[in-house]
Amino acid sequence: MxxxxxxxxxxxxxxxxxxxxxxxxxxxxxxxxxxxxxxxxxxxxxxxxxxxxxxxxxxxxxxxxxxxxxxxxxxxxxxxxxxxxxxxxxxxxxxxxxxxxxxxxxxxxxxxxxxxxxxxxxxxxxxxxxxxxxxxxxxxxxxxxxxxxxxxxxxxxxxxxxxxxxxxxKIDKKSPTLTEDEFKMIVSDIKDEGVLNQNEHDLIQKSIIFDDTLVQDIMTKMDDVVSINRRMSDIEIKNLFEANNYSRVPYMTEDGEVLGVIYQKDFYEMLLEKNCEIEDIVNPIIFVRPNLRIASLFKLFQKKKQHLAMVYDYTKREVCGLVTMEDVLEELVGEIDDEYDAEDDEKENFNSLEEQN
Structure with missing residues (x-):
């Protein structure tokens, strides 16, 4: 027991x-x-x-x-x-x-x-x-x-x-550790955490896609391009500059051939001095392809010290549009108001006040 x-x-x-x-x-x-x-x-x-x-x-x-x-x-x-x-x-x-x-x-x-x-x-x-x-x-x-x-x-x-x-x-170890989409998500997360404000976030996001944007995405099509015809008189050209507030305008033939660009200041100097013809103030103009990346166009503008280019379609063999430095910069910083835009805004405000009175 x-x-x-x-x-x-x-x-x-x-x-x-x-x-x-x-x-x-x-x-x-x-x-x-x-x-x-x-x-x-x-x-x-x-x-x-x-x-x-x-x-x-x-x-x-x-x-x-x-x-x-x-x-x-x-x-x-x-x-x-x-x-x-x-x-x-x-x-x-x-x-x-x-x-x-x-x-x-x-x-x-x-x-x-x-x-x-x-x-x-x-x-x-x-x-x-x-x-x-x-x-x-x-x-x-x-x-x-x-x-x-x-x-x-x-x-x-x-x-x-x-x-x-x-x-x-045969796995490639050199593959990127961070894709473009992942980087965009990281930037958005950082903004949500309060590290970046909205303007900083937008600028970074736009700079990411800046190099992927093509000239054809931002150009003004030829139907909307304001140009000077070589048959126009000085008065007509003067009225064109005043009506559109452009500092530079393409100079073209009746058939649409682009001969160059005329600067507003050169035109008014010509009117004052009266010692030259309109052809004498025509400046060379840049021609670029529609599929050129705007990052490359920006560098070209800097190199040539130009602010305007005509877009030439080599497959159709015709000019299809116009692009400016302002168009390129607006892809980064948004809408840019120059001094003429400011004047137009003031005129609109003044006119609206007059109508109210």
Whole structure:
């Protein structure tokens, strides 16, 4: 017959062994939460904020160093997370088997540990790490470094494996890490965070697409182009300049052939001095293709010191439009009002006041 005191001692000893196992299990769940939070924090952290913090914080500089080693960083986190989860499952199984037996123990382990790790080891730490990514990384980077160097041999092994896979499948490592669309999204996110105001955001977004815009997208079509016909009299030309407020106008033949450009100031000087003909003040004009990028046109305007160009379609062999430096700049900064626009606005305001009176 079994001695009751002996049985109670065995149960007590068994329960006593569960206490350190329970403590180890809690530590493993906390480590699982740490690795999950670290993974989310590294993927959510803003490089802009970290670089700003790095000016004064050494921990931020260390975080940036590990972000540059993202592959090794990720393998370290995944190795650590898998190890602690496997150990947690093993210890939990031992505890539950001792408490509820070999039949019920594994079932309780599977259900209970899954719920605990899901809530406390995955969802909660990831939500918090996403919200406070930079702060979390700066506070825990030294603790993370312990595991980074602990798993460093495994990182070297995975680096070799990655190199082998890249060689076998001929993966190009020089592919861009950031696409144009991704950069636009980053700029929008920075604006939403209050780092950029609306004007700064718009200017950056426009500068991104600036090089993709073609001359044909911004040119004035020939049907809308104001030009000087060489058969026009001086009075007609004077009226044309006054009516349209253009500082330079194309000079053309009756058949639509572009001969050059006439500057308003040169024309009025000619009228005052009366010592030359209209042909004498015609300046050379630039011809560009419709599919020329406006970034290239901008450089051409600077090089030639010109502000106006005619657009020539070489397939149809005809002039199809006109483009100015102002058209190009408006793609970056929006509508530009020159001194003539301002005068027109004043005239409109004055006329509207007169009508009201």
């Amino acid at each position: 079994d001695d009751p005191s002996t049985s109670s001692h065995i149960i007590f000893a068994s329960n006593m062994t569960l206490i350190p196992l329970g403590i180890v299990l809690i530590i493993l769940i906390l480590l699982s939460a740490f690795f999950s939070a670290t993974e989310t924090a590294f993927t959510s952290a803003s490089n802009v904020r970290l670089k700003k913090l790095a000016i004064t914080k050494r921990t931020a500089r260390r975080v940036l160093k590990y972000i540059e080693k993202y592959d090794q960083l990720l393998s370290c986190i995944l190795i650590g997370n898998n190890i602690v989860n496997i150990l947690a499952t093993t210890i939990s199984s031992i505890i539950c088997t001792q408490l509820w037996g070999a039949t019920l123990g594994p079932i309780i382990t599977t259900i209970g540990l899954t719920i605990i790790i899901l809530i406390f080891g995955e969802i909660t730490p990831k939500m918090l790490a996403h919200e406070f990514a930079e702060s979390f990384l700066c506070r825990t980077i030294y603790f993370f470094e312990l595991f980074y160097y602990l798993f460093y041999p495994f990182n070297l092994m995975f680096d070799g494996w990655k190199w082998l896979i890249a060689k076998i499948f």
